[in-house]
Amino acid sequence: MKEDRWNRTISFALIGVASFSSLLPIVLAVMNALKTTVEISTNPLAPPTQLHWENFTSAWRNAALGPSLLHSAEVAGLTILMVCITATPCAYVLARQKGKGWRVLIFYFMASITVPVQLYLYPLYFIFAKLGLVNSIPAVALIYTAMFSPFAIFLLRTYALAIPVALEEAARVDGARPWQVFLYVILPMMRPGLLTVAIIVGLNAWNEFVVAVTFLQNDSNVTAIVRFYNLTGQYSTDWGEMLAAAIMIVLPVVLVFVLLQRRFIDGMTAGAVKS
Amino acid sequence: MWLFALPALLINVCIILIPAVLTFTAAFFMWDGVGTPVWAGLANFHNMFDDPVFWSALTNNFIWTAIFLTVPVCIALLMAAALLMAPEARIVVQSIIFLPRIIAVAVTGRIFQGMIFSPATGVVAWLNEHGFSISDPLADPDRSLYAVAAVDIWHWWGFLAVVFLAAMRQISIDQIEAARLDGAGFFALFRYVLLPGIRPTLTLMLILTVIWSFQVFEFIFIVTRGGPAYGSEVLATLAYRHAFFEGDVGQAAAAACVMSLFGLCATAAYLWLQRGDDARST
Numbered sequence: 043m044k045e046d047r048w049n050r051t052i053s054f055a056l057i058g059v060a061s062f063s064s065l066l067p068i069v070l071a072v073m074n075a076l077k078t079t080v081e082i083s084t085n086p087l088a089p090p091t092q093l094h095w096e097n098f099t100s101a102w103r104n105a106a107l108g109p110s111l112l113h114s115a116e117v118a119g120l121t122i123l124m125v126c127i128t129a130t131p132c133a134y135v136l137a138r139q140k141g142k143g144w145r146v147l148i149f150y151f152m153a154s155i156t157v158p159v160q161l162y163l164y165p166l167y168f169i170f171a172k173l174g175l176v177n178s179i180p181a182v183a184l185i186y187t188a189m190f191s192p193f194a195i196f197l198l199r200t201y202a203l204a205i206p207v208a209l210e211e212a213a214r215v216d217g218a219r220p221w222q223v224f225l226y227v228i229l230p231m232m233r234p235g236l237l238t239v240a241i242i243v244g245l246n247a248w249n250e251f252v253v254a255v256t257f258l259q260n261d262s263n264v265t266a267i268v269r270f271y272n273l274t275g276q277y278s279t280d281w282g283e284m285l286a287a288a289i290m291i292v293l294p295v296v297l298v299f300v301l302l303q304r305r306f307i308d309g310m311t312a313g314a315v316k317s
Numbered sequence: 318m319w320l321f322a323l324p325a326l327l328i329n330v331c332i333i334l335i336p337a338v339l340t341f342t343a344a345f346f347m348w349d350g351v352g353t354p355v356w357a358g359l360a361n362f363h364n365m366f367d368d369p370v371f372w373s374a375l376t377n378n379f380i381w382t383a384i385f386l387t388v389p390v391c392i393a394l395l396m397a398a399a400l401l402m403a404p405e406a407r408i409v410v411q412s413i414i415f416l417p418r419i420i421a422v423a424v425t426g427r428i429f430q431g432m433i434f435s436p437a438t439g440v441v442a443w444l445n446e447h448g449f450s451i452s453d454p455l456a457d458p459d460r461s462l463y464a465v466a467a468v469d470i471w472h473w474w475g476f477l478a479v480v481f482l483a484a485m486r487q488i489s490i491d492q493i494e495a496a497r498l499d500g501a502g503f504f505a506l507f508r509y510v511l512l513p514g515i516r517p518t519l520t521l522m523l524i525l526t527v528i529w530s531f532q533v534f535e536f537i538f539i540v541t542r543g544g545p546a547y548g549s550e551v552l553a554t555l556a557y558r559h560a561f562f563e564g565d566v567g568q569a570a571a572a573a574c575v576m577s578l579f580g581l582c583a584t585a586a587y588l589w590l591q592r593g594d595d596a597r598s599t
Binding site: 048054070129135162171184224249 | 322331336402553560572
């Protein structure tokens with residue numbers, strides 16, 4: 043039992059150091075968002091002596107964050123909608139149908155997860171440019187749908203696999219058509235899975251950078267992340283205002299995370315843990 | 318029944334498969350993205366192999382892979398084992414270390430530039446005032462890659478630890494208790510019970526690390542843009558520069574093909590390992 047106490051002492055020491063290093067940059071960002079530029083350069087590690095909330099109001103105004111946050115919400119909302127509509131029926135048939143063709147399809151979706159965005163970004167950009175789809179928010183949401191739906195399909199497939207087949211057969215015996223079985227029997231039972239998918243897909247769409255920065259180039263339609271990226275640089279000077287903007291962009295995500303932690307963590311680690 | 322899968326498949330094929338095939342084709346053409354592509358044979362690959370920046374970018378991808386196969390994995394394994402021993406801290410600490418993963422990369426990059434690395438407003442500035450002489454690592458071509466890697470490690474290890482912890486919790490309690498009663502210390506328990514217990518998850522994460530390390534783009538593009546003096550350039554930033562800043566899509570496509578090749582090798586290795594596993598379990 044002496045060994046046991048040792049184990050726990052080492053564990054708590056490790057946990058303390060690790061939590062501190064995870065929190066340090068976040069705490070520094072929050073603290074300095076409330077300081078003036080002079081205060082920051084005097085001592086970035088000191089807590090603010092006076093809370094300068096005006097950093098937030100000026101960041102909001104100068105960066106025009108309002109509209110860009112709205113664009114982020116539009117992109118995220120549209121992506122969630124399209125992913126749920128297309129991935130759910132696909133996950134359902136992939137859970138039920140056996141056979142070679144279906145296995146190939148599963149393999150195809152799995153392979154498309156590991157394809158680097160660089161492998162399709164360039165032709166896609168120039169095709170979209172020809173079609174006049176650059177600077178279009180729905181077009182970006184469509185790209186995100188393709189990028190994030192394989193993950194959604196595999197997550198929802200595990201939910202579909204857990205639904206007893208007997209339920210569907212009962213409905214079928216009563217004369218329900220396949221789409222009716224899906225809509226009235228399967229869909230209601232997939233609701234918890236859909237919520238997890240919506241959260242993860244929404245997070246990914248809100249935070250996504252490469253596609254957003256490539257396909258959205260007008261200030262009138264950029265997402266908050268791109269707006270933030272364009273306005274700040276390595277040699278920015280007004281860190282207080284910049285950090286305030288950063289916090290306003292991250293806050294919605296953190297709030298959802300705090301409220302729905304379990305779903306976040308389970309959804310994002312699903313697939314990695316093999317039982 | 319095919320109709321159920323059709324919408325998802327159609328979107329995936331149009332956005333990912335067809336452009337991916339086009340990229341592969343474009344690697345054999347001179348193309349600026351707007352005009353008519355001209356057949357170039359292997360010229361794009363010849364030019365790429367003659368470019369010293371390509372080789373340093375490829376080397377950087379290998380360095381990145383080596384860093385991410387070791388540093389975050391070790392931190393995460395230790396942390397997962399520690400959290401397994403301290404169940405009362407688990408829920409709160411799990412959320413804390415997961416937090417960096419959900420913060421947008423663009424925001425994380427800027428926070429580290431300003432609050433950690435900046436010689437004017439960061440922790441580096443504070444260290445300089447307190448007797449340590451450290452220059453801005455992001456301005457140094459020899460250190461910029463490692464500085465960016467540090468940012469990505471901060472963002473990544475907590476997620477990895479949560480994954481490993483979830484896997485460790487599936488190891489049977491009896492096994493852990495038996496080892497404890499035998500007087501196994503932290504490291505013995507770790508080495509002989511926990512590590513073998515999560516082997517499938519560990520293998521999967523290592524393979525994914527290799528795949529992702531050859532695709533790494535966001536942190537480098539945001540924090541250093543591959544600079545200074547191409548010091549932190551990787552294949553993905555090189556390709557992006559060719560396509561959008563130099564108008565040479567053929568060259569970008571060639572680099573993208575090389576990137577994908579490494580990912581493909583890792584995937585093949587994984588499938589091969591899986592086959593070995595299946596043979597053993599049957």
